[in-house]
Amino acid sequence: MHVAVLGAGVMGVTTAYYLAKAGCEVTVVDRQNEVAAETSYGNAGMISTGHALPWASPRALKTLLKSFWRSDVGFRLRLRALPHLTGWGLRFLKECTADGVARNAERKHRISAYSQRCLAAIREATGLDYHERSNGILYYFRDAAHFELGKASLKPLGNLGHGFEMVDVEGCIGFEPALAHIRDQLAGGVISASDETGDCRVFTERLADACRDLGVRFEMGTAVKRLRQANGRIVAAETASGDIEADTFVLALGSYSPVLAKPLGLNLPVYPVKGYSLTLPIVDETRGPRAGCVDEGRLVAFSRLGDVLRLTAVAEFDRFDTAHEPADFDHMVDLAIQLFGDAVDTTRPSHWACLRPMTPDGPPILGQCPVDNLFLNTGQGHMGWTMACGSSRVVADLILGQQPEISLDGLTYDRY
């Protein structure tokens, strides 16, 4: 069977890996010249199963309202985005109930936990090094009331058996010594010891090399313009350099999946939510962060990826805009200096902005759709690195006619 995987982000490359391992002929197609050149390039690096909570919640409504008059809430809704957000926005609002949170948290946690096991198995099978650190993630809070809310919001994951450790200020500093610099601003934190960090781009690049060794062909610098359909099946992906024909197609285009799906009559509710990412060289390796942390007060996530510090922040609804300017990163630079001082080189920053492919309810969209030979692997949102290996394993199993190892309830297209 020949499978064309559209998209060479972490989703496309992991899908190609599983299919090639099973003996399929695989062609990966991407408009960029390198793999992982868009959203999979600059994420926070967190394998954060302990954060598998949906954005849609009763509290999200308050945050949304606040964002109209405050610019410091980490969430920005551009008015020009509103006309394009109606369908997605209404679905999002519908999920903002306690029942919605419990349902979507279970679905996100199911695919995330499975994905973490799949990632471990790939690591074991390939020996890939992607600067992984398996020593947990700390979610820390700056005021007592927020800490109480944060602990309460984790209940749906605690009910699923996910292990958390609640720590006081000294516990936070014990986990990440650099937090001693802001001791008087801390209220406490939550450690998810099973969470991990690692460089998604490095992982994707190295797995792509492993795919090439398995015979996968990469058609890079090749934008897909349209999927040509006949008799309810895709017959070709049309590109400027000619048609790509295959028996089966996988749509793994991140935030751009709906663009190619729409002419086929598929309405994929995946909205691009922009995030900003700052990378700073660590010049004193004895003093960088030792594990991943999320500053819940400032809404900044940071981790150490080899010899760099990666910080990410902001959820901005502004369609496909990925523009950025240095001032967008000032609050991240401030935090880096506060915590790590001259151990990081702020004179050599690398700025980046990219789009989270968000569904309104939170879980991804995996597997079959009404077009016979088209499989979806998209909509992983703010947790695509966490969910990648599991999502792709499920999609590969479905293509191969095998029963996935987890239930797909609530993870497929037919829920919409």
Ligand SMILES: Cc1cc2nc3c(=O)[nH]c(=O)nc-3n(C[C@H](O)[C@H](O)[C@H](O)COP(=O)(O)OP(=O)(O)OC[C@H]3O[C@@H](n4cnc5c(N)ncnc54)[C@H](O)[C@@H]3O)c2cc1C
């Ligand atoms: C700031 C930020 C921080 C994040 N932090 C984390 C984190 O810590 N942990 C976590 O789990 N997740 C995180 N995420 C989410 C995660 O990065 C994404 O969910 C994931 O990278 C999505 O992967 P993807 O392969 O679906 O999309 P992408 O990586 O965007 O890949 C899609 C590919 O499709 C290609 N493409 C698009 N259109 C076409 C076309 N017409 N023709 C050909 N090619 C096309 C693109 O070039 C691209 O290479 C973060 C996201 C952001 C923005």
